Amino acid sequence: MPTQVKVIVVGAGSRGQTYSEFALLHPLRVKVVGVADPNVFACKKLQELHGIADQHVFDDWHGVAQREKFADAVFICTPDRLHKEPAVELARQGYHILLEKPMAVTSRDCSEIVAACIENHVMLTVCHVLRYDPTIHKIKELIDSGAIGDLVHIQHLEPVGFYHFAHSFVRGNWRNEARSSFALLAKSCHDIDLIHHWAGGRRCVKVSSFGSLCHFTKDNKPSGAGDRCLDCPVEASCPYSACKIYLDRVKKGHVRWPVSVLCPSSVPDIETVTEALRRGPYGRCVYSCDNDVCTNQVVNMEFAGGLTAAFTMVAFTEEVCRRKTTIHGSKGELSYDGHRLSVFDFLTQTRTEHTVDIQVLGNFASHGHGVADYYLVDAFVSAVANNDSSLIRSGPEETLASHRLVFEAEQSRREHRVIFCGMDQEDQGPKQEVMKQPHSQSPENV
Incomplete structure (x- = not known):
């Protein structure tokens, strides 16, 4: 045992x-x-x-x-x-x-x-x-089984969610490159990793990327708006109001993410959250912050053998991190909308829905990554206990390769050119700033 x-x-x-x-x-x-x-x-x-x-x-x-x-x-x-x-x-x-x-x-x-x-x-x-999410893992199994034939193109969307982006990337820890990192790395290295994973052993040969910061700028601040939501005369008409995102949730008894992030040294309630909004970063007007990371970005990839992939990250969505994926193969098309997974077979012209058995304990299903957190820790603990690294789906070499692809994509965005992977990569990182930081990682960035 x-x-x-x-x-x-x-x-x-x-x-x-x-x-x-x-x-x-x-x-x-x-x-x-x-x-x-x-x-x-x-x-x-x-x-x-x-x-x-x-x-x-x-x-x-x-x-x-x-x-x-x-x-x-x-x-x-x-x-x-x-x-x-x-x-x-x-x-x-x-x-x-x-x-x-x-x-x-x-x-x-x-x-x-x-x-x-x-x-x-x-x-x-x-x-x-996400590699450990049972449904997303099923996608990899279907690809490897030949269910859609040879891979031709992967289309993948990450809808960040309008209030999630305002929380994490306008007011929160990942708002500024010099304090954290660029958005594609902080938010979407999950997704580039998935695309790289689905592509199997194919090497990405070239990548291009475009993106920018939209809307959350001082130029878009409404006339008459204050610097903090608690004192803002136009707060009621703002969808990004901190009062709506945080206080309204506390009033309904919701004190997990994102509310819990506001009070790292106390139990969140009306009083502590109000004080955090009055003095802390999360009470600031979204048009008056020091944010500089992209709100929207696309990445185009070409892999060896002709497989292409297109990734989109966008802040302004109703859905929060419910990825949407379409994978086009020579014999069929796989679709996943964040809720349902199906495969359309070109020969029979029928669609088959695929489900997976998901069983977790405790509060894991209520966390931002859903049940994936549970299966991640389960795999790691099992690997250590049994001295079996094959149980790990996100090990060193493949993860390093997908991280390098993220840096190359960001290099393309900054330099406005196609990057030939592995040939002209710079040590792309965020802009540097010397500063003292808190030690804990909050779950703002799903």
Whole structure:
């Protein structure tokens, strides 16, 4: 029988809390034995939930690194810019790594993480959770089975959601490249990874991309609008009002994401959320923020053998992160609208619906990534317990390849030219800014 896996949570924000919840549901399989985060409230919460000893509570990852190895694995759920150093150092110490996406904010740093894990013979699982979603995994199985023949074209849309984008990418942690990373990396490396995954072993040979920041600019600020929603005379007519996005939810008893992000050091209620909107970044007018990331972007890819793919990310949608995919093959067409999966067969001219059995415990189904978070942690824990890296669907080499494709796409957008993959890639990362950041990764970016 596999042994119980002991893990340390580095970054006790909502992502760290979500992944560690698996230990509460399966205490015989995994136990959280350490936590590191400068937020005392977040650390205390995880310590109490998991019975973590005082000597294994740290204010950052350095405290873990300074101790003799006392667990099998780490969940690294720090902000994007704080991924590389703990991942590399803790891999060197022999910890298996569950790493929140993106791996890092530059191609070079991603490569260093992968090299450290390979050199030290530790498993790396990058949290491309969509690969673990049972329905999306079924798409890969159908492709591999030949259900639609030879792949010809992949069309994939990510509808971010109008209020989600305002929350995460206008007011929130991913609003500014210098503070986090560019939108395609922060928001859509999931999707480029899926396209790369569906393409199988084909190498992407060239990529082009276009995108821009629309609407959420000072030039579009309504006449008479205030700098904060609580004091704004035109707030009632604004769909991006913080009062609507946050306070209205609290009044209905909804205190999970996105409301929970506003109060990382307290329990969200009317009083604490109102105070957060009065003083914090989430109460600002969306037309008065320091955001500079793209609201809409397209990526066009050509793979070896002639397979083409087109990806679209757009902020202004009703649906929130319900991806829509059409895959055209020589013998059929696969369609997935975020709810239903079907295949149309050209020979029989019939459509077959495909369903999957989904069984999860606890609150995982209510989280932003749905059940995928559950299956991600399940695969990682099983891989570590059984010393079997084949259970991991988002391992080092393939994930590094899809991250490089994201950097190449962004290079194309910035330089207004087609990029020939692997030939003229720069170390594209976000614009740099030296600053102190919180340690926890919140789940704003689904």
